Amino acid sequence: MTFDVVIRNGTIVTAGDVFTADIGITGETISTIGQGLSGRQVIDATGLLVMPGGIDGHCHIEQEEADGTVHEDDFASASASALLGGTTSVVCFASHVPGRGMVEQFEAYRRRGGRSRVDFAIHQIVTRTDAGTIEQDIPEIARQGAAGLKVFMTYDDFHLTDGQFLRVLDAAKAGGLIVSVHCENYDAIRHVIDAHLAAGRTDAHAHATSRPPGLEREATYRAMALGELVDHPIQIFHVSCPEVAEEIARARHRGVKVSAETCPHYLALTENDLKRDGFEGSKYICSPPLRTQADQDGMWKYLREGVIGIVSSDHCGYTFEGSNGKARHGRDADFSLIPNGMPGLGTRMPVLFHTGVNSGRISLTDFVRLTATAPARRYGLYPRKGTIAPGSDADLVLWDPARQVRITNDLFQGNIDYTPYEGLHVTGWPVMVMARGAVAVQHGQLLRAPTAGRFLRPEHPTAHPAND
Structure with missing residues (x-):
């Protein structure tokens, strides 16, 4: 099977496990997790965490x-x-x-x-x-x-x-x-x-x-x-x-x-x-x-x-x-x-x-x-959100754990004119962000337009999830 997008060779991190595998995405959804997957678009995540x-x-x-x-x-x-x-x-x-x-x-x-x-x-x-x-x-x-x-x-x-x-x-x-x-x-x-x-x-x-x-x-x-x-x-x-x-x-x-x-x-x-x-x-x-x-x-x-x-x-x-x-x-x-x-x-x-x-x-x-996982559970969004599994939305972050960044306010393109962390040097940074299967951020470039987001209704009652 050929998927729309395959993320290959990344280290997948969930709330319960860390392992190396490929992720096959069809449309907005994760279809499968496996090895040697084929895709019309292939993203090489070697050396990156996929979360x-x-x-x-x-x-x-x-x-x-x-x-x-x-x-x-x-x-x-x-x-x-x-x-x-x-x-x-x-x-x-x-x-x-x-x-x-x-x-x-x-x-x-x-x-x-x-x-x-x-x-x-x-x-x-x-x-x-x-x-x-x-x-x-x-x-x-x-x-x-x-x-x-x-x-x-x-x-x-x-x-x-x-x-x-x-x-x-x-x-x-x-x-x-x-x-x-x-x-x-x-x-x-x-x-x-x-x-x-x-x-x-x-x-x-x-x-x-x-x-x-x-x-x-x-x-x-x-x-x-x-x-x-x-x-x-x-x-x-x-x-x-x-x-x-x-x-x-x-x-x-x-x-x-x-x-x-x-x-x-x-x-x-x-x-x-x-x-x-x-x-x-x-x-x-x-x-x-x-x-x-x-x-x-x-x-x-x-x-x-x-x-x-x-x-x-x-x-x-x-x-x-x-x-x-x-x-x-x-x-x-x-x-x-x-x-x-x-x-x-x-x-x-x-x-x-x-x-x-x-x-x-x-x-x-x-x-x-x-x-990701605990807030998804808390607000009735899991497993659509908050995990990497077949059937979940393809909301993914490709994270470089070794990338060093000096935080400045202009990195975030918001309307607020300061960050309380100005000048803080951090190690670990998102190099690609996918939202429902589409690349939304790549190497600091914002690619997703306003109006792309959707209102989320809880998929089950939120009043009695287990303590996180």
Whole structure:
């Protein structure tokens, strides 16, 4: 049999195995894995790792905020960055801003995604729990194919009370939707922010001290207790430190249905970056905040053990120079007025490979599990996405494990004017990316046009996958 494309002589890496074989692709799909395959197009992958395309399960792209602004990285630009960094599918967020219903906002956001270069699924944010939202809207967006719900336990415009959170959990259980949670204690953080400002603490590093690990740990415990009460799975987003991961491990040990993710910035950056001169520290403001070097070192154990099962970017790009970005309130604004978030779609996989695989902290199979297979399982996309197997989409990354690259922002072609990893030298880089059987990136050249991406509906209920 002659295939449309054959990838020959590559070292295939899945979440469970590493082996050398050829991959035969017909149309958009992997047809077979074997030896000596024939194809109308042959790609020689000698010396390269062939891995599933990355799945980034936590991306804020072209998202509306309550103040009327829209995140500056739109679908065309953000998905370009994703592809250039080896990511072929994303899960992003539909807003739930005041004045419009949830279903209206979900459908509008799906239309915006028509400009994506990569396949995309949608989390639905929940910021209010009126009867219409709970009884009509959540069941409807479940029917329309939402990947899950997201709730916040902090931020003025987003946070839910415990009672509201329980209402969401009940509705999610009825609709078969997993609930992902941003865990920080809203009232305690507000108390510390007010104390900092009263004492004249306005610098970027005060952002970290106003949101200490204990407030993330407390909210995580509380979220898991509420999930346990309802007997419904939850996912803890962007775990920043070992003491939170330890709380999750204890809950899992007693049978709580909870999974967790972290992000590369908690594995490669520290709170010292917030101390950079002048306004530079604002580039590193995100929530939960960056932690200490000791916290960073302690996180790897929980990734290896699977307590933290996913590494997502939490891409939340605000420009450094733009009028809607970090300086929207002026460069002399106190830390509490600076938008929270950092870009990370393009750097997620290279930074994790460099800091994790090259250092021996995680294995190659761990890398694939954390960046592709586990998020595919978590959001109901597996085995269509997240693995290399007959019948799976031909979303593939040909990775040169020896290629050395100095990270600069211009590598990723997004709308955000900085990367927090500027100047970092990494070893390991994607040299070719295929999306549904077509070459999307080759040697840093972006070949896939906007509108090529498709909306992804979960192929099975997402509410009860095993812990990653």
